[in-house]
Amino acid sequence: MATIQVSEAEKVYIMHGVRDDLRVDGRGCEDYRHMEIETDVVSNTDGSAKVRLGLTDILVGIKAEIGRPRPMAPDEGYLEFFVDCSANATPEFEGRGGEELGMELSNSLYKVFNNRHSVDLRSLSICPGEHCWVLYVDVLLLQCDGNLFDAMSISIKAALFNTRIPRVHISEDEEGGKEIELSDDPYDCMRLNVENVPCIVTLSKIGHRHVVDATLQEKACSVASLLISVTHRGTVTCVRKLGGGSLDPDSIFEMTETGKRVGKILHGPLMELLQKEESLGKERMKVGFLA
Amino acid sequence: MPITEVSSSRQGSRGNGDVRPLFARCGLVSQAKGSAYLEAGNTKVICSVYGPRETERKDETDMKSGRLVCDFRLAPFSCPKRGAWIQSAEERDLSTGLAESMQPGVCLHRYPRAQIDVNVVVLENDGSVLAHAVTCASMALADAGIEMYDTVLGCALRQDGDRCLVDPDLAEEQGSVRESYGENQGRVAVALLPNLNQISGLQADGEMRADTLTAAVRMCVEGCHKLYPVVQQAILRAVKRKAPPPPEK
Amino acid sequence: MAAGFKTAEPQEYHRSFLKEKCRPDGRELGEFRPTTLNVGSINTANGSALVKIGNTTVICGIKAELAVPTADAPDKGYIVPNVDLPPLCSSRFRPGPPGEQAQVASQFIADIIDDTNIIKKEDLCIEKSKLCWVLYCDIMCLDYDGNLLDACIITLLAALKNAQLPKVTINKETDLPEVDTQHKRHLQINKHPVASSFAVFDDEVIIVDPTTEEESLATALITAVTDEDDQLCAFHKPGGSSLLAEKLQDCVSRAVTRNREINKLIDKVTESKKSSK
Numbered sequence: 174m175a176t177i178q179v180s181e182a183e184k185v186y187i188m189h190g191v192r193d194d195l196r197v198d199g200r201g202c203e204d205y206r207h208m209e210i211e212t213d214v215v216s217n218t219d220g221s222a223k224v225r226l227g228l229t230d231i232l233v234g235i236k237a238e239i240g241r242p243r244p245m246a247p248d249e250g251y252l253e254f255f256v257d258c259s260a261n262a263t264p265e266f267e268g269r270g271g272e273e274l275g276m277e278l279s280n281s282l283y284k285v286f287n288n289r290h291s292v293d294l295r296s297l298s299i300c301p302g303e304h305c306w307v308l309y310v311d312v313l314l315l316q317c318d319g320n321l322f323d324a325m326s327i328s329i330k331a332a333l334f335n336t337r338i339p340r341v342h343i344s345e346d347e348e349g350g351k352e353i354e355l356s357d358d359p360y361d362c363m364r365l366n367v368e369n370v371p372c373i374v375t376l377s378k379i380g381h382r383h384v385v386d387a388t389l390q391e392k393a394c395s396v397a398s399l400l401i402s403v404t405h406r407g408t409v410t411c412v413r414k415l416g417g418g419s420l421d422p423d424s425i426f427e428m429t430e431t432g433k434r435v436g437k438i439l440h441g442p443l444m445e446l447l448q449k450e451e452s453l454g455k456e457r458m459k460v461g462f463l464a
Numbered sequence: 465m466p467i468t469e470v471s472s473s474r475q476g477s478r479g480n481g482d483v484r485p486l487f488a489r490c491g492l493v494s495q496a497k498g499s500a501y502l503e504a505g506n507t508k509v510i511c512s513v514y515g516p517r518e519t520e521r522k523d524e525t526d527m528k529s530g531r532l533v534c535d536f537r538l539a540p541f542s543c544p545k546r547g548a549w550i551q552s553a554e555e556r557d558l559s560t561g562l563a564e565s566m567q568p569g570v571c572l573h574r575y576p577r578a579q580i581d582v583n584v585v586v587l588e589n590d591g592s593v594l595a596h597a598v599t600c601a602s603m604a605l606a607d608a609g610i611e612m613y614d615t616v617l618g619c620a621l622r623q624d625g626d627r628c629l630v631d632p633d634l635a636e637e638q639g640s641v642r643e644s645y646g647e648n649q650g651r652v653a654v655a656l657l658p659n660l661n662q663i664s665g666l667q668a669d670g671e672m673r674a675d676t677l678t679a680a681v682r683m684c685v686e687g688c689h690k691l692y693p694v695v696q697q698a699i700l701r702a703v704k705r706k707a708p709p710p711p712e713k
Numbered sequence: 714m715a716a717g718f719k720t721a722e723p724q725e726y727h728r729s730f731l732k733e734k735c736r737p738d739g740r741e742l743g744e745f746r747p748t749t750l751n752v753g754s755i756n757t758a759n760g761s762a763l764v765k766i767g768n769t770t771v772i773c774g775i776k777a778e779l780a781v782p783t784a785d786a787p788d789k790g791y792i793v794p795n796v797d798l799p800p801l802c803s804s805r806f807r808p809g810p811p812g813e814q815a816q817v818a819s820q821f822i823a824d825i826i827d828d829t830n831i832i833k834k835e836d837l838c839i840e841k842s843k844l845c846w847v848l849y850c851d852i853m854c855l856d857y858d859g860n861l862l863d864a865c866i867i868t869l870l871a872a873l874k875n876a877q878l879p880k881v882t883i884n885k886e887t888d889l890p891e892v893d894t895q896h897k898r899h900l901q902i903n904k905h906p907v908a909s910s911f912a913v914f915d916d917e918v919i920i921v922d923p924t925t926e927e928e929s930l931a932t933a934l935i936t937a938v939t940d941e942d943d944q945l946c947a948f949h950k951p952g953g954s955s956l957l958a959e960k961l962q963d964c965v966s967r968a969v970t971r972n973r974e975i976n977k978l979i980d981k982v983t984e985s986k987k988s989s990k
Contacts, residue, residue: 280557290649290671397568399666409677412652412668419568419662422685426678433674493856494768495803495925506756510855514804535800535808540851541758541774550810583801583808585853587772588755 179393187394188380196384196391203435205386210327210443212335212450220336224328227388228318230262231325233310233332237339239353240307242298250297250305252287254279256312256325263317278321282312285371285402285411286329293366299341304353306338319389322400326373327443333370334447337362371402371410372439374432378420383428385435399428403436405444483619483631483687486694488599490607490702498608500698502600505633506590511600513608516578530575534563534582536597542589544634558594565598565618565655565665571611580610591633592620598655598665599695606699614657615695616664619687621652621680623672628680630687648676654684658692724930731918738767738924743967745922748975750867750982752875760876764868766922768858770802773868774851775876779890782838782845790837790845794822796852796865803857803925814861821949822852822865825938829904829946831873836901839881844890846878859924862936862949866908871979875986876900904940906947907975909968911935916954921967935961937968941976 179187187197194201206227215221218234225231242249256278258271266274286292297306310332312325340356340363356362377387377395384391387398396418402411409429414420420428478484484505493499496512503509519531536559540547551559566582582604584597598618605612622632625648629636637651650670657664663685668677719726719737730737740746746767755761758774782789796818798806806812811819825831837846850872852865877897884891912923912931923931933953938946945965 276556277560280553280560284557284669288669404671408671408673409668410650410671412666412677414564414663414666417567419657419660419664420666421662422681425663425666425681429674429677492770493802494858495856496801508755510801512801514800517804537799537801539772539774539853540795540849541755541761541776544757546776546778546849546851551808581800581804583799585799585801585855587774588757590756 177389177393179390183390184394187391191379191382191384191391194382198388200386202382202384203431205323205439206388208327210331210446210450212331212447219338220332220334222328222331222335224324224331226318226320226324226327226386228316229320229324230314230316231321231328232313232315233325233328234313235332235336236309236311237306237336238309239299239304239341242302242305246294247302248298249289249294250299250307251294252283252292252308252310254282254286254310254312256282256314258314261316262314266314278312278325281322281400281413282310282325282329285326285373286310288410290404290410291370292333293369296363296365297338299353300343300351303351308333308336317389319392320375320386322373322375323386326371326402327439330367330370330372330443331447333365334367334444335451336365338365339363368444369404371404372436372443373400373402373411374436374439375400375415376428376432377416378418378424378428381424383424383431385431399425399432401429401432401436403433403439405437405440407433407437409433480627481630481683481686483690484633486691488603488694488698490603490698491705496604496608498604498606498610500600500603500607502596502603504592504596504631506588507593507596507633508587509584509593509596509600510587511582511584511597511604513580513582513601513604513610515580515608516575516610517581519577519579528576529572530577531579532563532567532570532572532582533579534559534566534584534601536562536584536586538586538589538593542586558597561594561653561665561667562597562601566601566605566616568662568664569602569612569614569616569657570605571613574611580605580608589634591635591637592618592631592653594618594667595620595631595653595655599691603695603699607702614659614662615692615699616655617658617688617691617695618653618655618665619684619691620654621684621687623648623650623652623670623676623680625649628683630683648672650677650680652677652680652684654681654688656685656688658689723926727927727930728915731914731920736920736927740922742918742920745971745974746924748867748978750871750978752871752982752986758872759878760872760874762868762871762875764864764871765856766860766864766867767924768856769854769860769864770856771852771854771861771864771868773853773865773872775872776849776851777876777878778847778849779839779844779881780847782842784842786834787842788838789834790839790847791834792826792832792837792848792850794826794850794852794869795819796822796854796861798854798857798861802854805857818861818865821862821936821947822850822869825866825906825908825947826869829906829938829940831870831902831904831906832900833903839890840883844881844883848873848876857925859926859928860910860922863908863910863922866906866938867975867979870902870905870907871982873900874902874979874983904946905972905976905979906938906940907968907972908936908938908947909964909971911937911964911967913954913956919956919960919964935964937964939965939968939972941972943969943972 220235258266397416487503499512595618602616655665760775880896913933936949
């Protein structure tokens with residue numbers, strides 16, 4: 174992942190700041206950076222969102238296609254993830270480095286989102302055992318400035334909220350063969366219930382404390398981080414320890430508590446914002462370079 | 465002489481918090497620098513360690529410390545359904561999980577510009593493979609004489625409502641996952657450095673309340689400690705074989 | 714001192730032993746390493762076996778799956794062998810797709826299965842052009858210390874002997890296969906081929922069951938496969954130094970005795986497994 178070198182003196186400065194709950198950019202330990210969310214930004218997708226967190230910039234596009242359900246879950250649809258680490262974001266992504274990281278990130282996202290706790294996969298079923306909706310979630314990293322996972326999860330949630338899947342009508346002909354017809358009316362569509370979609374909170378251990386939404390400098394001071402995905406009810410759906418170091422059990426428990434608290438707080442304003450943006454309709458102001 | 469911990473199967477009288485009887489032995493692969501074989505119930509894992517040798521990747525920015533390269537494979541006949549020969553996404557995931565758990569235990573700064581290869585093959589998968597692979601790999605690393613801060617022990621758990629089953633077999637691990645929509649359903653795997661009391665690896669999936677998760681992690685830590693004497697003995701045996709104690713005068 | 718000599722002049726080191734008609738590990742020239750066998754230890758496989766020849770360890774797991782017979786052989790099932798040399802077994806193998814040596818070994822095993830008819834493929838057919846068994850024989854090396862082919866054939870044969878297939882019938886009404894796991898049967902083993910490998914040292918000295926080190930120093934490698942009727946099934950000598958025909962004859966006779974020893978071992982282990990149940 175994108176890393177930078179930090180000198181010992183800088184490290185000490187950052188660590189002392191964290192100890193006193195005052196980070197280099199003026200935030201407290203549990204504060205996120207300034208976040209911008211915009212949905213419906215790419216017109217040729219079924220749902221899209223762009224999130225900017227600090228300087229981290231992420232674009233998510235979702236395409237719905239009809240596919241065959243998996244044999245072990247015939248009455249459910251599923252999600253596929255692809256993370257593109259463009260060399261635009263940081264020179265480290267050039268060549269194989271980006272590919273490997275992309276693979277790792279998409280695997281993690283798959284674990285977090287593609288389960289029935291997060292998305293109502295049954296609502297994606299069209300005809301059990303034969304057809305279902307497959308949501309292809311493409312994540313494009315435009316710029317990396319730390320905390321990729323949190324930003325990705327928020328943009329995926331926003332994009333899922335924005336996703337409109339055309340309604341289908343199944344008609345049977347005389348021989349019992351089934352025909353699937355897509356609705357022509359662009360407003361006759363199905364929406365996903367994103368209430369349960371979790372947000373990822375990554376906590377980085379710095380000194381004896383932990384911070385959310387670490388910048389690259391802070392990341393360089395941290396030995397290990399804990400990725401926690403939290404639902405709006407405060408339940409935890411996925412936990413991963415990341416980074417080369419280890420953590421003592423007590424700080425893991427503390428971090429879980431913090432993650433739950435921060436994650437729960439994150440959901441409310443996010444949903445409010447998404448609903449508000451949608452209610453603006455065509456009048457909303459478009460910002461960013463995709464305007 | 466098999467080294468067995470006294471406990472019986474869950475279907476019989478294995479308690480929810482009990483781990484399966486463990487058989488562990490070091491030094492089976494003659495070609496490797498170090499190796500280990502581990503059997504927990506029907507789960508069978510073998511691991512070999514090669515190196516330290518010159519790193520293959522020259523583009524690594526950080527040459528001051530060595531690299532730990534983990535390769536995790538499930539033998540094609542190890543699962544109920546036959547697997548393919550090429551590495552699947554699941555195996556890649558397990559490889560990263562293993563590397564993540566092992567790295568904090570190894571003194572990598574002692575091996576600058578070098579890489580240490582850890583190869584794990586699961587011969588039979590009867591649940592908790594990642595956890596046992598971690599334990600097995602740490603025994604193999606010790607057998608290879610790689611400098612380590614501590615042994616790394618792995619323990620897995622399956623949370624099923626209020627029931628939490630330590631060291632689940634495959635049926636327990638996958639059982640009722642399909643039907644379970646309810647709360648507090650999940651799987652947890654923990655890697656522990658027992659002497660330093662540090663957790664080097666943690667993976668949890670499913671949906672759990674924070675307090676359930678905390679309790680589950682505690683249970684796993686306890687499970688790891690139960691395995692420790694067996695692992696310690698196996699390593700000790702290997703060391704004694706390699707360097708027999710001096711004859712008494 | 715001896716260790717230094719061994720590393721610096723491996724060829725000379727071995728020569729000095731062979732002059733005295735013995736080998737660095739204490740064996741005679743015509744002596745195999747101790748061979749041990751363990752069957753049926755993998756519960757997830759239909760049949761399995763683990764064989765050790767000295768340090769060389771090879772495991773074979775057999776998985777049976779239902780399939781439709783091919784159009785050109787509607788009354789036959791098929792057997793798919795595969796040999797894997799994972800990075801676990803030796804530092805000479807890298808992760809990734811199977812290397813040359815693994816592919817050569819797989820092909821060698823496939824040829825032996827086809828040529829000797831270990832199992833009649835007609836036996837694997839359940840219903841003509843509708844349903845048959847496919848036996849996936851996955852052979853994995855766990856410790857590579859020479860003489861891979863011998864170990865592979867022994868483990869394959871023992872695993873096939875150990876394998877049990879459930880009874881399958883096709884339901885006349887639904888036309889779907891029904892698997893009856895209560896009634897299992899063993900496979901009918903038609904032929905019992907066993908391989909014996911030899912290494913030629915300095916173009917003339919022949920030693921049996923070479924280790925990796927001996928293999929790498931040898932000027933030629935020979936593998937002879939014979940069956941229980943003392944018939945030669947396959948003979949493999951990929952290049953290397955030329956040999957007199959009588960020397961090859963010696964190899965074949967050694968292979969014939971080896972076949973008896975191994976089949977006795979397989980029978981003994983299979984019997985003890987059955988009686989322990």
